[in-house]
Amino acid sequence: MDGRDWGKFLLPYEQAVEELKVKFKTMRNELKKREEYSPIEFVTGRVKKISSILEKSRRLHIPMEDIEQGIEDIAGIRIMCQFVEDIRYVAQLIRNRKDMSVLYEKDYITNFKDSGYRSFHMIVEYPVQTALGQKLVLAEIQIRTLAMNFWATIEHSLNYKFRDRLPEDVKERLKKAAEAAFILDNEMTSIRHEILDAQRSFEDKSRIVQNC
Ligand code: 0O2
Numbered sequence: 001m002d003g004r005d006w007g008k009f010l011l012p013y014e015q016a017v018e019e020l021k022v023k024f025k026t027m028r029n030e031l032k033k034r035e036e037y038s039p040i041e042f043v044t045g046r047v048k049k050i051s052s053i054l055e056k057s058r059r060l061h062i063p064m065e066d067i068e069q070g071i072e073d074i075a076g077i078r079i080m081c082q083f084v085e086d087i088r089y090v091a092q093l094i095r096n097r098k099d100m101s102v103l104y105e106k107d108y109i110t111n112f113k114d115s116g117y118r119s120f121h122m123i124v125e126y127p128v129q130t131a132l133g134q135k136l137v138l139a140e141i142q143i144r145t146l147a148m149n150f151w152a153t154i155e156h157s158l159n160y161k162f163r164d165r166l167p168e169d170v171k172e173r174l175k176k177a178a179e180a181a182f183i184l185d186n187e188m189t190s191i192r193h194e195i196l197d198a199q200r201s202f203e204d205k206s207r208i209v210q211n212c
Helices: 003-035 048-059 065-072 084-095 146-161 168-190 192-211
Strands: 041-049 075-081 103-105 120-130 133-143
Touching: 003 041, 003 075, 003 120, 003 133, 041 192, 048 133, 065 133, 075 084, 075 103, 075 146, 084 133, 084 168, 133 146, 146 168, 168 192
Parallel strands: 075 133
Antiparallel strands: 041 075, 103 120, 120 133
16 A cells, blocks of 8 residues: 555544544533543543554554554544543443444453553444545543553553563563552542542632632
């Protein structure tokens, strides 16, 4: 594929990422209004870089004609939550939706990776309406806490710096840091009610100040 072909190939994925970002941001705002608390803290999305698609297709021996089905995270959405319990709630909301269907899930929270990586992944099929008609695209939705996201972002950039050959001592420190993030999440869960109460009264106060 040359540059123009890639541009055309990625169009439906770009559309899917834009639409899904809007949908999950809307879900966040709706829940905030309805339930005074949103399990979604913030949402990001990206289309996988061409170099990463090529690297993954080589690594997994996926021929170019099969990458639409073989690489499931060309369109990627990340949903960040405050608490681990929120992840299960958001996953259930996604399962209930009629505008996408969940193909399968990977629970890297219960079965965390050797690296220390924790996150909940859902592979969904999402229909985009293009000028040529409807096209079903695969997207990966990663749901994680703020602590899991902090760890994954740092680990990802270190892997990039060391070109996936992390020195052993850095690997060990990262594993310890992942455990620390896990403990942090558990501690936050144990004082969840106090945190939520504090956030509510803080928001009530700022609303009063705004209305004055
Ligand atoms: P990006 O965002 O393209 O730069 P794979 O892990 O890719 O061999 P699989 O089964 O498709 O195979 O992947 P998986 O594990 O469901 O999800 C891949 C994505 O999950 C990665 O995308 C990361 O975003 C995230 N991920 C998985 N394992 C780790 C990990 O150990 N550390 C970090 N930081 N992220 C992880 P890409 O392709 O790496 O990223």
